[in-house]
Structure formats: structure tokens, C-alpha cells
Amino acid sequence: MSDLRELYQEVILDHNKRPRNFQKLEGANRTAEGYNPLCGDQLMVYLRMEDDMIKDISFQGSGCAISKASASIMTATLKGKTKAEAEVLFETFHKMVTADLGVTFDQLEVGKLAAFSGVREFPVRVKCATLPWHTLHAALEGKREAVSTE
């Protein structure tokens, strides 16, 4: 059970049960859709950008606890951040969930995202954790096609 507790940390279980910013965003000016064909996860990310600033962000869709919590925590983290800051966080997050075991992360840098540090022990779940971020990236870039993890 110890490895499982690493993966399913309380924060993740909580965001899975009560996802934040889980609705369609009125007045969104950027959206993107993401799929994970492996498990059937599907997700929409909505953004309201003012210049380069994420004024508001939300998501909808269906997915596993990891992808849902990842989307929830992502939206909570990014409100008020700039596009450039969001991209840096995505990179940090991606590094964290794919890093070799033993690599540690600066708590300040990753903040709440640290809850996902257990994902790297479950390689097949990395895509679940990163799907919301890939979808966000597509929305920020204004891409039209749906994002797929495959």
C-alpha cells in the first residue's frame, strides 16, 4: 500500500472528489481538447486571457483521479500567471513526473504540484498526469486540433 499512498496522496484524492474550477468558463477566449486513448480520458481546458495573463481558467471532462486532480491543481495554480510562467511550470511538472527516482525537487518551485511526485513510480500513469498540461499548452498556443497523449 505504501507505493499506492505515494501515488494517491490526500491532496490528489481530495481534488479528485472535489475538483476546483470544474466548469465551462463563460467568456473564455481560448479552449483546447485533450484525449488519452489508452484509458478514454477526455478533457476540455478553458482560458480567459488578457494580453499574456491567464485571468481565468477552468476545465471539464472525464478521467481518472490522477488526470482530474492534475487538471484541478493546474487550474488552481495558474490563475493570475502569465503564459511564460505557465510554460515554465509545465516544464517543471513534466520533469518531476518523469524524473528518475531519487531526484528531489525544490519545494518552492513546485509547490502544490509536489503531490504528483509519486507518479514517476507508475510510468503508465504519467500520461494521465500530463494530459491537462498538454491540453493547456495547446490552448495557450491557440491550436485547433484535439491533443492526444499517443
Next chain:
Amino acid sequence: MRTINELAAQETLRGRPAGFDVERVRQDFPILRQQVHGKPLVYLDSAATSQKPQVVIDAVTRYYQAENSNVHRGIHLLSERATELFEDARAKVARFLNASDAREIIFVRGATEGINLVAQSYGKMSLKAGDEIIISAMEHHSNIVPWQILCQETGAALRVIPINDDGELLMDEFKKLLNARTRLVSVVHVSNALGTINPVKQIIEMAHSHGVPVVIDGAQAAPHLSVDVRALDCDFYVLSGHKLFAPTGIGIVFGKAHLLEAMPPYQGGGDMILSVTFERTLYNVVPFKFEAGTPHIAGAIGLGAAIDYLTEVGLDKIAAYERGLLAHATDALAAIPGLRIIGTAKEKAGILSFVLDGVHPHDIGTILDQDGIAIRTGHHCAQPVLQRFGVPATARASLAFYNTREEIDALARAIHKVTTLFG
């Protein structure tokens, strides 16, 4: 064909019929001895692919060690021997399916290629704009997409037999769909997502009364029930070797000889010809006309060995044992609060799809895996039927005759653990 129900009647004890010793059978499958995450492997994903008995592994190894050669083309001893083994395997498949002639057995890569062969050869030859193909709401993508491609190419239309909330075909609706424009019916024998055993004999009778030929996707049926293509009177029957305890990359199309003879080739190349000039090519006879290129010889031999093995264990005993195991598993899962079984047909094979309140199937899969329990999660390549049940994904435990009641109990315990974790 005898149904599992009839077979169950001869059980002595539920799940423990006379003459079937699951512990002995398990010895035949070396992979089952291993540990996963420090726990004994509990393999409940046989609908995705089945495990292989030692005799199949040995047959493949022996072929590569002592018999390897190309078939149908050499005059040397090894080639003769390989050809004999390959054709023996074809004859074994013919007997296994009770086909009247080994010529009616075509080797392909698997059920998917089999359906594509029928669609592209028989389908293209016989369909035109306005014609209709009937499939069902519970098909695997491999019995949907090849027909959609054919419809796009010919202007034919796809019609779908609906199902009820238990996952059973609505036969009255099927009757209404059959009409003068219907050219082909293609349905799954046993659903991989729901476990439903469809009344294929009745479907075939109804279609034939309209002069319509029927394709049966037997990928999930062959591992669980004895199939008799002559008793069914089906026109085509496809299956995958790897779900039948044989290697991957080998499968079967059974086709009635007169249909195969009238059909154009599926692919062009070596082996499928009698003579080639730049002006004109004469095609080989059935079944070789449909087997372009060097086939998966070792796979076919492995399939022959799997069939020998199944025959030895006894298909009737296997079906009776699985019936008891399924009943036990259904009871065990149904007793878990918040668990809903998707697919509750009266006639079912050993497949249990389920969802758990508030927990995504993918999370169930990860947690079970930590206990060494292998199940499948997702849409099982059957998205339309899951949509029908309003779920994007399910967790699926699928049984084979090497599974035990103790393994089912381990599954139930692990699911309880999931419920606790997500509580």
C-alpha cells in the same frame, strides 16, 4: 453447438466438475508461476490475450530449432516438413471448427485481418450504393471500422441492432432491420466488453431466410465454447489465435468454399498465384488465393498445438468449469457496495466488466496491479457499446480455465481495498 448452460447441467459441484483439475492445468502455463510486485500473478486479462501452455511454446521452439523452412515452395526435406506441419495445423483448425474441408480455413494475422479480408474481398464484390450491412451495438471496433470503410467505398449503409440494458440483442429490432437491401450481417459471437453470448444460430437462420450471408466474429467465443460452423451454418467465422492460447499474429477466417471460390483475392503477391506474366496472372486455388506472402508458419503450428491441448483438456469440461467460475465471480463482485456490473445477459461467457462509484477504472487497474492482479481498463475497443451504457470506460476481469476461485476472491479483496482508499 452446445451452450454453456447445457454443459453446466452436468457439473457435479459448481465450478468443480468431475475430471477438471485446475491446479494441474495451471502447471501447464509457466507464466502463471511468476510474481508481480512481489505478489503471485493473478491474470484476469485473457480476453485481451490468453496465456500460452508449455506445449504451444514447445511447438514454436521446436519449429525454429528443427523444422524452420519456407512452405509450399521448396523441394528439400525441411520445406516439405514445414509445409506438412503448416497444412496439418490447417486441418486441425478445420476439425476444431467442424468445417467440412480444410480448404475453408484461411490463415490470417487475427480476427481483425479476417474481417478486413471478408469486407474487402466478399464485401467489395457484392455491395453497391444503397445496400445495407447489419452489425450490432456491441461490436469491437474491428467489426465496425472495416464495414465503415467498405460503406465509404461502395455507398452502402451500416445498420445497427440495438441492445437492452442487460446487454442482449433486441432480436425483434434485428428482424425489422432485415430487408431487401440487406446484403450482409456481421455480429460478434461473444462480446468482449459485456461477455454476452449472442444467439448466433438464430441470427444466421433469420438472415438466411432473407438470402443474406452472415459473418461471425468469434474472437472471444472460441476460447470458451465449442464452435461448430456447420451446425451454425455461418458463412464466415473469424478468430484470433492469441486469444485461443496460441501465439500472436495468427488467426483464422473460415469461409464456405463456394463463397471463397467466387471471391477475388485480398492481397496480391507470392503463394497466391498459379502463374504470373505481365499480361495476366492466374490465381491459386482456395485457400492459397487468400494467403499472399510467407505466412506466420510458427504461429500456425502453435495454433495447431493449442487446439490439440484444448481438445485433450476437453472443451466441455472447460466450459463447465468456467461457468462455475463466472457464477462465483459474479456473486463476489455483485456483493461489493457501489460496484455495478456492465453486461448482465442471461447467456454470458467469462467476462466481467464493471464500474465502481466515484473511482475511475484506470485507478482501479493501477491499485489491482500493485496486488499482482492484471485486469484491463478502458473502452476495450468497443466505445459505442460503452456509450450505450453511459460510461466512458470500465474495468474488466476476463476469465480462462486456468483461473481459480481463490484468484477471484483476491480480486474481490483488492476491489475492497480500492473502495477503502478512495472512501
